[in-house]
Amino acid sequence: MSSDLVLVHRDAALLAQAAAARLLTAVADAQAARGTAHLVLTGGRNGNALLAALAAHPARDAVDWAHVELWWGDERYLPAGDPERNAVQAAAFLDAVRPLGARVHEMPPADGAPAEQAAARYAAELAAAAAPGEALPLFDVLLLGVGPDAHVASLFPGHPGTEQADGTVIAVHDSPKPPPTRLSLTLPALHHARQVWLLAAGQDKADAVALARTSPGAATAPAGAVTGTERTLWLLDDAAAGKTA
Numbered sequence: 001m002s003s004d005l006v007l008v009h010r011d012a013a014l015l016a017q018a019a020a021a022r023l024l025t026a027v028a029d030a031q032a033a034r035g036t037a038h039l040v041l042t043g044g045r046n047g048n049a050l051l052a053a054l055a056a057h058p059a060r061d062a063v064d065w066a067h068v069e070l071w072w073g074d075e076r077y078l079p080a081g082d083p084e085r086n087a088v089q090a091a092a093f094l095d096a097v098r099p100l101g102a103r104v105h106e107m108p109p110a111d112g113a114p115a116e117q118a119a120a121r122y123a124a125e126l127a128a129a130a131a132p133g134e135a136l137p138l139f140d141v142l143l144l145g146v147g148p149d150a151h152v153a154s155l156f157p158g159h160p161g162t163e164q165a166d167g168t169v170i171a172v173h174d175s176p177k178p179p180p181t182r183l184s185l186t187l188p189a190l191h192h193a194r195q196v197w198l199l200a201a202g203q204d205k206a207d208a209v210a211l212a213r214t215s216p217g218a219a220t221a222p223a224g225a226v227t228g229t230e231r232t233l234w235l236l237d238d239a240a241a242g243k244t245a
């Protein structure tokens, strides 16, 4: 049975430190159980803070990084090296674990091809790592930064991406948050995870968290519509939890 848990830390810095420690344990546990761990990364302020804490954590190498597959839940469709790309903002973490053998599956950068082609390429990469008959691996931990509008990955409230019922990766156009063109896992793909961890810190996230926790549906609050098959964990700071009962 799947569990739903809310953990509240004093502030954003403590949230990042605690989540990093928790993530190292979860990844090591997944490796002990299944050999290879599949971890889905997120961008945004809280995702970046978590990855920075992970890179610097004294127990970082308790994980066997040579048996970790790192995926992305979404990406801003920008040229390689653009400072707004999620993968570029995570460079300190990725540069720390790549030499240790981690396999990093970045979403393709914009290279003049339509975003739909890039989405199809990433879907094929996921399928190649999946068990026979599956479209994508069963992720061990899927991280999602919750936006102030309750978006997760690049699935925004009131935007057609939240209605995509098939496929694993989509191109997102006219995103309400810049840049306008993005790549995102679909909702069904986000559900393909044992554990889903939703990260939110700061007062500007309090309304989004409160709304998502009432589960009004993906069209209104995508953050409230993603659950893990084993666990859904909300990792908040005091400010983001401030309007949640």
Ligand SMILES: O=C1O[C@H](COP(=O)(O)O)[C@@H](O)[C@H](O)[C@H]1O
Pocket: 042, 043, 044, 045, 046, 047, 074, 075, 076, 086, 144, 145, 146, 147, 148, 151, 152, 153, 154, 177
């Ligand atoms: O654009 C994005 O933003 C969100 C959350 O960002 P935040 O800065 O408000 O925490 C993140 O979920 C997503 O991966 C990213 O592309």
